[in-house]
Amino acid sequence: MRIGLLGCGTVGSALMALLASERDWLHERVGEELEVARILVRDPARDRGPYVDRALLTTSAEAIWSDPEIEVVVELLGPDPLARRAIVAALEAGKSVVTANKELLSTDFQVLSTLAASVGRDIFFEAAVAGGIPLVRALRVSLLGERISRVVGIINGTTNFILTRMQDHGEGFLDALSEARRLGYAEADPSGDISGRDAASKLAIIASIAFGLEVSVDDVRVEGIEGLTEADARFAERNGQVIKLLATAERTADEQGPLVHVEVAPALVDRSHPLAHVGGPDNAVYLQGGAVGQLLFQGPGAGGMPTASAVLADVIDASRNLRAGVCARALVADRGRLGGSDRKRRRFAISLDVEDRPGVLATVSQVFGRHGVSIARMEQEEMSEDSAHLVFLTHDTTLATIDATLGDVGELPVVRALHALIRVLA
């Protein structure tokens, strides 16, 4: 089985190492040899270690998608416009495609899936969400007959590492971020991770499969973790909780029928919940199904080898389908609409810094009262001589109401910083 590889960075090199070191064993298990026949790179001169044969390198993507001997194309280009063109060209040339491209799939999932099905080939993307965790195949095959009602995931390792440091070591956000950078868990520009955007891309893909809906990253309401402080972590700690960046897709309903809402936001998670114990750079996804109940999948969300493992699983599956002359079914879309995130009744925690002088608490509280937001708990911590940190935990209300409330709270002269709007995992 001849494979064309587009991109040879961390994951591509790991894949080559894996194929080389497990060559005989894989041959026996898979029933034929998996041979990378050509590798697209930008810079053929760069050293890629002992497992990448320089004779295979090319700078022409076309040399791969037009090679009639290549049957599976593995796309690992990341956010490069060439990725989409190469995938389309490969499928149209009758090749199956394996991709780890969450950016692309979070917008073009349905188009590419439909194209693959129409040419009788596979597009597999286990590595695009939750790294080495075999979640996509679980949703596409094992849980095909299961009516999923909710998916809650920790699907960004960088932010989970930072939040775990803040919780366990009492570090502030910036210190925890530095540590993540030092250990290689955060990139030089971590904005896509900490803003929640990376998790939103993956959530769009997960929700598309779990609910059979066309979900784009732009449909996801996103809040990041930039605003969280040590004081918020302490608030959680005192209440037997931890703060996690959760990606949530949930099936609800309104007068007009079923509805799916998708959001990424920091949330308070009780220590008794399995997601509370997902520490460091790990990912985990919690599924609620109609018949099966609750399932948890946990594992490495990133890293060269775990991601290469997911890519390899897809390559094997695609190869076997090609040999059998079949392809995976396109996912049938459920009838359903997106939305409802702003109308769902639930609790929120709001963290903010205010001037520490008499009457301030009353001033802020009044704004909550005016919007009909009832407070379940409030904690105040002294921060400096003239500044205090407040956390308000509300009773059930809606995001729409909270948005309006925070608009007004933010206008108050006594409010120094509105740090974070935190969900509460129910």
Next chain:
Amino acid sequence: MRIGLLGCGTVGSALMALLASERDWLHERVGEELEVARILVRDPARDRGPYVDRALLTTSAEAIWSDPEIEVVVELLGPDPLARRAIVAALEAGKSVVTANKELLSTDFQVLSTLAASVGRDIFFEAAVAGGIPLVRALRVSLLGERISRVVGIINGTTNFILTRMQDHGEGFLDALSEARRLGYAEADPSGDISGRDAASKLAIIASIAFGLEVSVDDVRVEGIEGLTEADARFAERNGQVIKLLATAERTADEQGPLVHVEVAPALVDRSHPLAHVGGPDNAVYLQGGAVGQLLFQGPGAGGMPTASAVLADVIDASRNLRAGVCARALVADRGRLGGSDRKRRRFAISLDVEDRPGVLATVSQVFGRHGVSIARMEQEEMSEDSAHLVFLTHDTTLATIDATLGDVGELPVVRALHALIRVLA
């Protein structure tokens, strides 16, 4: 797609309910209707609720396996000799088979898999291990290219419920067992669960798939939880651990090459380990792979609906394969031998009751010393006026040495009861 159902107890009835309540949705998702055409029962007069049409009932298994219109046979007979005969007959008649029969598979896995492959049909058994957790398909498909080095699972819900009660509520074994019975988590005769035999059956199946070896339940070294006491749970608690009944399959090696050892035994698990937080009747399986690193799957290990969900997933997969004219590949056996459990160096905890009088501790300790077993920690608890509970935690040694040591310890007149031999999860 016409389905024949053998057995209609808890799982069978749940499957019928699921097929009825999700009929239209499933039709759309699967692409065709899944119709149960005939149901084998022992007693056609028994009431099986609104979802089981009496006109479909038969007392003849042959009526199902010889019905040319039935394409998939679902076997839910449990430990009944008819199960094996029916599965073989169904496969030979060209039907695909879905079974939840762990007892049968734990001895006849290879024979039945080989038969299915030889007739070009599937035998699927997701429901036979770890209930609703989609573990089997993960191992067979998603992790096919992953070299698994270790599988550690909590795969018996009854014992996990009992151990969770003992740990969290300070209950003794018998009280916790009563509570499990009261809540329906333990059967009238729970001996298969608490002896570890049920977990051993499932482990044999898991190890067969994960390592591609022929593993039978009789290859598994088994210790149950009957001997554990409240004092053992307190010992674990004091040391930041919990006690879990772990099923372990591990790839090691000796001078003659690779070796897989399989065992079921209670073990001390650090609270920082994900398996420590698997409470109540839940199951969880922890996998260690060469490339992917560590993966955890957690979910309901039993129950009508979760098990029916796993059966349904298999039925859908088998149906799609039949329509596509393909079947799952037979699993290729790795070269490897079973054994090595007794020679692996590791820590153990031994719990026993002794007479509470001067010199007893020295007497018992001497036996450990004589066998070269070095003690890392010992805790003594007063039990009654003349009786004390001891827990010895050893440094690294082997099971063979421990077996010999305990043989001698058990002979000492001062030893009233040798309660449990506990592993330590490393």
